[in-house]
Amino acid sequence: MGLTKNSVGTKCFDNGINTKKSSVDLTVALAGNPNVGKSTVFNALTGMHQHTGNWPGKTVASAQGEFTYKNLRFRLVDIPGCYSLFSHSTEEEIARDFICFGGADRTVIVCDATCLERNLALVMQTIEITGNCIVCINLADQAKLLNIQIDTKKLEEILGVRVLSISARNGSGLKELKGAISSPLKTSRYQIPYPETIETAVSMLTPHITSICQKYNINPRWLALRLAEDEKEMIDYLKKRLGLFIDAPELKIKLKEVKDYLQINGIDGRKFADIVVTETLKKAKEIAEQTVTNGATNRTDIERKADRILTGKYTAFPIMIIMLGICFYITISGANIPSSWLNKNLFALEKILYDGAASLGLPLLICEALFHGVFRTLSWVIAVMLPPMAIFFPLFTLLEDSGILPRIAFNLDRAFSGCKACGKQSLTMCMGFGCNAAGIVGCRIIDSPRERIIAMLTNVFVPCNGRFPGMISMIAMFLICGSSIASNILSALVLTAFILLGIVLTLITSKLLSETVLKGTASSFTLELPRFRRPQFLQVLVRSVFDRTLFVLSRAIVVAAPAGLIIWVCANVSVDGATLLHHLNSFVDPFAKFFGLDGVILIAFILGFPANEIVIPIMLMSYMTGGTLTDISDLSVMRTILINNGWTVLTAVNFITFSLIHFPCSTTVITIHKESGSAKWTLLSVLLPTAIGLLFCLLNTLVFSLLGI
Amino acid sequence: MYLSELKIGDSAVICRLDTDTNIRRRLQEIGFIKGATVKSVMRSPLGDPTAYEVCGAVIALRNKDADTISVKVCDA
Numbered sequence: 063m064g065l066t067k068n069s070v071g072t073k074c075f076d077n078g079i080n081t082k083k084s085s086v087d088l089t090v091a092l093a094g095n096p097n098v099g100k101s102t103v104f105n106a107l108t109g110m111h112q113h114t115g116n117w118p119g120k121t122v123a124s125a126q127g128e129f130t131y132k133n134l135r136f137r138l139v140d141i142p143g144c145y146s147l148f149s150h151s152t153e154e155e156i157a158r159d160f161i162c163f164g165g166a167d168r169t170v171i172v173c174d175a176t177c178l179e180r181n182l183a184l185v186m187q188t189i190e191i192t193g194n195c196i197v198c199i200n201l202a203d204q205a206k207l208l209n210i211q212i213d214t215k216k217l218e219e220i221l222g223v224r225v226l227s228i229s230a231r232n233g234s235g236l237k238e239l240k241g242a243i244s245s246p247l248k249t250s251r252y253q254i255p256y257p258e259t260i261e262t263a264v265s266m267l268t269p270h271i272t273s274i275c276q277k278y279n280i281n282p283r284w285l286a287l288r289l290a291e292d293e294k295e296m297i298d299y300l301k302k303r304l305g306l307f308i309d310a311p312e313l314k315i316k317l318k319e320v321k322d323y324l325q326i327n328g329i330d331g332r333k334f335a336d337i338v339v340t341e342t343l344k345k346a347k348e349i350a351e352q353t354v355t356n357g358a359t360n361r362t363d364i365e366r367k368a369d370r371i372l373t374g375k376y377t378a379f380p381i382m383i384i385m386l387g388i389c390f391y392i393t394i395s396g397a398n399i400p401s402s403w404l405n406k407n408l409f410a411l412e413k414i415l416y417d418g419a420a421s422l423g424l425p426l427l428i429c430e431a432l433f434h435g436v437f438r439t440l441s442w443v444i445a446v447m448l449p450p451m452a453i454f455f456p457l458f459t460l461l462e463d464s465g466i467l468p469r470i471a472f473n474l475d476r477a478f479s480g481c482k483a484c485g486k487q488s489l490t491m492c493m494g495f496g497c498n499a500a501g502i503v504g505c506r507i508i509d510s511p512r513e514r515i516i517a518m519l520t521n522v523f524v525p526c527n528g529r530f531p532g533m534i535s536m537i538a539m540f541l542i543c544g545s546s547i548a549s550n551i552l553s554a555l556v557l558t559a560f561i562l563l564g565i566v567l568t569l570i571t572s573k574l575l576s577e578t579v580l581k582g583t584a585s586s587f588t589l590e591l592p593r594f595r596r597p598q599f600l601q602v603l604v605r606s607v608f609d610r611t612l613f614v615l616s617r618a619i620v621v622a623a624p625a626g627l628i629i630w631v632c633a634n635v636s637v638d639g640a641t642l643l644h645h646l647n648s649f650v651d652p653f654a655k656f657f658g659l660d661g662v663i664l665i666a667f668i669l670g671f672p673a674n675e676i677v678i679p680i681m682l683m684s685y686m687t688g689g690t691l692t693d694i695s696d697l698s699v700m701r702t703i704l705i706n707n708g709w710t711v712l713t714a715v716n717f718i719t720f721s722l723i724h725f726p727c728s729t730t731v732i733t734i735h736k737e738s739g740s741a742k743w744t745l746l747s748v749l750l751p752t753a754i755g756l757l758f759c760l761l762n763t764l765v766f767s768l769l770g771i
Numbered sequence: 772m773y774l775s776e777l778k779i780g781d782s783a784v785i786c787r788l789d790t791d792t793n794i795r796r797r798l799q800e801i802g803f804i805k806g807a808t809v810k811s812v813m814r815s816p817l818g819d820p821t822a823y824e825v826c827g828a829v830i831a832l833r834n835k836d837a838d839t840i841s842v843k844v845c846d847a
Contacts, residue, residue, distance in 0.1 A: 146800035150793055177827030180802060332791065339799040343807075343826075361829070369813060378816040472831050476817030479833060485820070586794040588801060589831040591822055 086128060086137040090243055091160055093188060094172035095181050096143035096153075097592045099200045101125075102230040103172050104140045107240065131240040139166065145180070147187045148339055150295055151509050161191050162280060163303055168194045168247055170239070175205035175212060175227065176593065178354050182346035185221065186254050190284050193249035195223045196242050203229040204595070208362075211355040220349055222250035231598065253283065256341050259327045260334070263290040263320045270316050274307045290320050291334045365594055372469045382470060386561060389457045391554035394534055397449035398545050402697070404448065408441035435630025435683075436623050442679035443622045448615060450531040455606040458495060463597035467492055471589055481569050482576035482584045484513040487520075491568065494524035498730040501526075502737055510585035518734055519747050520571050522726040523564040528618065528674040533557060533718045535678070539701040540714035564722050567754065579746075617729075618675035625669065625676050629683050643684050657756050658716045658763030660708065667720065672728045677721070712766045716759040723755030772844070774809065775821065775837035782810040783842035790839040802826030803840060 094100045104110070108127030125140040141160050142153035161169055171188055173181035178199065189195050199212060214225040224242045228235030256264075267286040275282040288296050289308070301308060308314070324334065361369075371377050416433040420426065461467065467489055475485025486508050494501030501521040508514040525533060534557060538545075542553045576582065632643040640648075643665070651661030662684045670677035682700065685707045704713075725748045726734065735744040777783050785807050788795055802825040803809065810824040820831040 148796045148800045150796070180826045180828055183800065335796070336799070336805075339796070340804050340806075343799070343802065343804050347826075361824075366812075373813055373816060373822075375816045472815050472820065472822065473817070475831070475833070476815055476819045479819065485831075584833075584835075586792075586797070586836045587820065587831075587833045588794075588797055588836070589820070590801070591829040591831060 086135045088134065088167040088243075089137045089139065089165060091139050091141055091164060091166035091169040092172060093141045093157060093161065093169055093184065094143055095145055095174065095184055097590065098143070098172050098174040098181065099230055100140060100143055100172045103170075103198065103200060103228070103239075104138060106230045106233060106236050108138055129240070131244050134244050136243065139164070144184065146183045146339075146342075147191075148335070152506055155299075158191075159303075161188055163278070166192075166194075168196060168243065170196045170198050170243065173197060173199045175199045175201045176208060176210060178212060179346055179350035182349055183342050186252070186342055186346060189221060189223065189250050189252050190254060190287075191281055193223075193251065193281070194247050195250060196239075196247070197221065197223055197225045198239055199225065199227045200230050202227045202235065203232060204593075209356050213353045213355075217349070217353045220252070220352065222248070222252045224248075254342050254345055256287075257337060259324065259329060260287075260290070260337060263324055266320050266323070267316060270313050271307075274304060278304060287338065289317060290324065291338065292317075292321065292331050293335065361593065368594060369469070369591070372466065373473055378473045382473065383558065383562070385461070385466075387554050387558045389454065389461075390557045390561075391551055392457060393450050393454045394538070394553050394557070395545075395547070395550040396453045397531070397534070398538075398550075400449040401445055404445040405441075408445055409438075412437050412441060430634070431627060431630050436626040439622045439626025439629065439676065439679040439683065440619055442682065443618050443675050444615070446535060446678060447528070447531050447618060447675050448611070450534055451527050451611045451615065452607055454527065454530075455496070455611050456603050458492075459602045459606045460597045460599070462492070463595065463602060465592050465594045468589060468591050472591060475587065475589070477569055478572065479584045479587070481573035482513075482582060483516045483572040484508045484510065484585070485587055485589065487513070487517040487568075487572070490517050490521060491524045491565070494521045494526060496527055498522050498524070498526045498726055499733040502730060502733045505737065510582075512580050512582045513585060515738055515743055516572050516575050516580055518738055519575060519743065519750060520568045522730065522747070522751050523568045523571070523723060525561070525564065525722050526674070526727075528727065529721050530557070532674070532678050533560065533721050535697060535700075536714045536718050536721075539697050539704070540709070540711050560718060560722055567723065571750065571754070618673050621673040622676045622679065625672065625680065626683075629669065629680050633683055647684060657759040658712055658766075659720060659759060660713070662707070663713075663717060663720070667724060670727075671725070674721070674727050712763060715762050715766075719758050719762060720755050723751050723758060725749075725752045772842060773838045774811075774823070774832070774840040774842050775834040777809075777811040777842060777844070779811050779814060779821075782808055782845045784808055784845055785840055786843050787841040788839060789841060790836075794836060794839070798832075798836070798840070801830055802828070803830075808845065809842065 092100055092104055104125060104127065108129050110125070110127040127138050127140075129136050129138065139160065141157045144151070144154040144157045147154055147158045147161070160166065169188055169192060171181075171185050173185065185195070185197055197217070199214065205212065212227060214227050218225045224247070226235060226239055226242055228239055230236065255261075264283060264286040267289055268282045271282055271285055271289070275285055285300075288300065297308065308317070324330070329337070372381060412433050415437065416429055419429045419433065470492070471485045471488045474488045478485045478487050487505075489507065490501045490504040492501075493504040498521050501524065502518050505514050505517045505521070508517055534553070537553050537556050541556055542549045629643070632646070633641050635642050637645065646665050647661035649661070650664050654661050654664040662681055666677045666681040666684065669680050682703065685703050725731070731744060731748060734747045735741065738744065772783075774783070774785075785803060785805055787805065788798060788803065790798070807825060812822050812824050812829060814821045815831070820833045821837060822829050822831045823837075
């Protein structure tokens with residue numbers, strides 16, 4: 063759940079990579095396999111705080127940053143991680159496109175020191191495209207622990223590029239890396255040797271493409287290989303990029319000649335590709351054997367044991383549920399005290415500010431609007447949202463950093479494949495816990511377009527951070543009272559049960575979609591299970607508080623302030639003897655009552671469309687305009703207000719249910735539209751959860767009345 | 772035999788990839804190439820997918836996809 067301005071704001075919509083060419087001296091591309099710590103290197107170099115996590119495919123949107131070294135300004139572009147440039151996944155196409163045509167002056171390829179061999183394919187392929195590379199072997203500290211030694215000098219000799227060993231997490235080797243980036247590069251002349259037939263085909267073509275290669279500054283050998291391979295998608299891509307040079311009659315004849323030559327030697331397009339891949343990987347193995355000592359280190363016994371427990375037949379699911387429950391327990395029990403403290407003090411502050419402003423002679427109406435409207439809504443958002451967020455985010459980041467999330471996807475994949483969806487959907491759901499909009503962007507890690515749409519349409523069933531504090535306070539007020547350890551545990555269990563309901567709904571809805579509007583079969587699935595990493599506690603704490611909590615909170619506040627004013631106006635402007643808000647509420651009230659909610663709740667959800675964080679404040683303000691209560695010091699007062707307005711346990715259950723299952727917030731809807739490119743799916747993403755949510759509320763109401771509660 | 776039939780803990784050498792789609796490239800680039808050694812390391816609690824150690828990494832494949840990879844068991 064990469065929750066930063068880059069991943070949630072408008073910037074997250076960039077599909078390709080567009081670099082501004084202004085005012086920097088050099089543009090540097092940062093490439094690498096998934097999960098090698100690219101984002102950590104990026105952050106370390108730029109001082110930016112792009113979110114990092116230990117699972118493949120985390121960086122789905124590319125980030126850009128700048129840094130200065132020895133009076134030179136650099137722009138650093140983080141390219142999505144990919145294993146090679148062979149296949150056609152979205153990440154690989156973006157990466158290839160940027161390396162070939164992005165105008166990077168140099169490309170830094172980040173590798174994982176603990177498994178260098180599998181990183182070398184990308185290194186070799188990148189060098190095949192551009193010789194201006196630097197190989198940066200990250201995670202040197204971890205390799206040292208595993209007693210892996212890498213002969214960087216030898217690797218430099220073989221590949222003809224600078225090779226550096228760094229450890230971005232603790233900052234070692236960064237200065238050298240900056241130095242290497244800023245000093246003049248020796249262009250590598252390294253070539254992957256292919257069998258003779260292919261080399262002949264390449265040399266037949268190269269003389270005829272020199273001019274186009276010069277024009278676009280691409281390596282003729284690379285282009286010749288792609289032309290000889292004659293793979294349709296690649297050719298289409300080249301035509302798009304280089305114009306219709308392929309259709310030049312002279313080249314066409316030559317291409318036919320090459321094709322015939324290859325055919326005589328028994329090499330068709332598929333075989334050609336096979337040979338290229340196999341030779342590249344073989345060579346990677348060979349180079350690794352020459353330069354890495356002790357590289358074949360398998361996972362340690364502890365890692366194996368951890369994996370056996372996390373994915374064991376009988377242990378996996380209990381452990382996953384317990385972990386979720388513990389996260390919620392810590393959040394709930396930890397949030398109680400700061401929440402009521404914030405409440406008390408913010409409301410005391412409100413009174414002081416109000417009195418102060420009034421004594422300064424500010425018109426009463428403005429005082430009311432500012433402090434009972436804007437300030438009170440803000441106070442509510444802060445008091446209710448901040449403590450659970452500040453606790454839950456770091457906890458979740460720890461899970462993410464350690465590498466547990468891919469194991470969860472591994473455990474759950476069967477359930478998703480049964481619904482003809484992708485197991486990586488569970489990763490996007492995890493991102494949804496932070497922010498559904500981020501979860502939607504995260505759906506890019508799913509290759510099949512059909513499965514991606516399914517994941518987008520169902521992401522909202524995971525309650526984001528804007529919603530679950532509200533759910534927590536409802537549980538605390540109506541379902542489980544008190545704040546003893548036992549009641550906190552019980553609250554965590556109830557919340558976990560609601561989350562599980564969301565997960566079950568995700569599966570059912572995915573299945574439903576696969577059987578109806580999104581028919582199809584489950585596509586193939588490959589998922590890397592990375593090594594566990596020890597999370598960096600302090601960094602996690604600082605990062606999650608500053609990057610995520612404050613970001614989400616500031617977004618909520620930006621929405622809450624004007625919303626507070628609007629609600630206050632609605633609640634205080636009267637037409638025909640009743641306030642606007644009253645009119646609105648009573649208009650939807652019969653409809654809402656039918657589903658076991660009330661007009662105020664429904665209107666609060668609708669007005670809370672810009673951000674779910676403000677649903678409870680809106681609701682309270684609506685209720686409070688009727689009475690004389692002006693001061694809410696803690697949950698028990700809030701409970702009294704709600705009960706005075708006809709709330710029962712059923713209303714609370716329905717509120718929680720509707721919180722969990724309703725239309726996504728505006729940011730998420732916009733993101734769904736951008737990412738799916740379709741108004742139809744966007745509309746469905748709004749209607750589907752709303753309908754299901756109302757259905758569940760109706761069901762709750764029926765069950766409650768049958769049981770006579 | 773096919774990769775999915777490999778017992779947990781056993782290793783095998785890949786003989787052939789019987790797939791013609793994009794998954795072929797995907798499998799190849801992560802190391803499932805002819806001649807590579809793979810080891811079956813763990814199975815998901817629900818029976819599918821299975822994780823294989825290949826080329827220094829652990830990769831999970833659904834049995835349906837692992838069925839497209841022919842392997843020969845190594846003599847331990």
